[in-house]
Amino acid sequence: MTHTAEYQRTEAGRSESRKTAAYAALSATTPIQPYEIERRAPRPSDVVIDILYCGVCHSDIHQARDEWGGSIFPMVPGHEIVGRVASVGSAVTKFKAGDMAGVGCMVDSCRVCENCRDGEEQYCNNPHATYTYNGRDQNGEVTYGGYSTSIVVDESYVLHIPDKLDPAGAAPLLCAGITTYSPLRHWNVGTGTKLGVMGLGGLGHMALKFGHAFGAHVVQFTTSRGKVADAKKLGANEVVISTDAAQMEEHAGTFDFILDTISAPHDVAGYLKLLKRDGVLCMVGAPDEPLSVPVFSLLGRRASLAGSGIGGIAETQEMLDFCAEHGIVSDIEMIPIQKINDAYARMLRNDVKYRFVIDIDSLRSESPRG
16 A cells, blocks of 8 residues: 555544535525535545546436425435545545545445345335435435535445446446346346336436347337437337337237336336236336326236336446446436536436436536535
8 A cells, every 4th residue: 555545544534524515406496506515524434535427317306306205405416426536434445545436326224124134225124225315324414415526435335436437427327227237137137038118218228228238139118209210229129119009019918027217107007018927017217196007907917017226235336347348338418517407407308318427527616605
């Protein structure tokens, strides 16, 4: 270890809390705007990360606008974080200053419940994992996300970003990537599987890439004929126009697994009819209104309607390593943080291919204010 690295390791355990430039929602009805937050003083097990890139997830909009309820303001969104390690605490063994690191949707959990012990920290039972933003840590302090210049996280919840991955394109892997990778792995989607993907956005385009890489026969559902070429480029073997009843009927009773990535209210009844016996339709999108489920579509073929969250830390690292091996990153549009409200508006119009990523250097050039 160099003298500089030793100094950074020691000082990380001694430094005080720090003011950090950020962008925040001050209420459910105000735009995202410049704000200043205070990051905690690093603990011995903490990693201090200078954030370089942060993906923009549709759940950022839901929570910033309190569409799911329970939002805590002021709120600094962002849980697709990639940056460089600035310093580490004295007890840290997995990271050193200069490493590329990532932080996804959670920054802690109870670590003792059955789910945590099984490496499924995202399903922590006490009462849930500590979310990267819009949550509270074990001390009751509000958590702030990646629309900021730095973050302090326990090393157990920090990911290694492989050198082979473009760091900006890797940022959305920490939510959009693992959210689609985890259910495909859990239900053993691969060679011999007929996989359907509902929605072609941030989640859907990653599902296409993973399904193709896993060897499945992948069918993209879309309402837009203009998306056919893009879907095939991303890995779809077939594209079905979901508003065309004849096309949908051709696939009735043939799917092993359908992944629903749609975050807006929609009708799932027509898709349940496409499942074969013992088929699964898994929800990973999060509409803000309840869906109506025709029970006989499930009873008639012993089908399952399921849901899946993100993945545990170990599985997320597995996903990142898989992406590095297979050259998979998110298709992104880079924006300065000053364009975040425009990005939200465009996301609601489905006007992005396929994930916005914030260049956090654009925040460093701006003077923070509270």
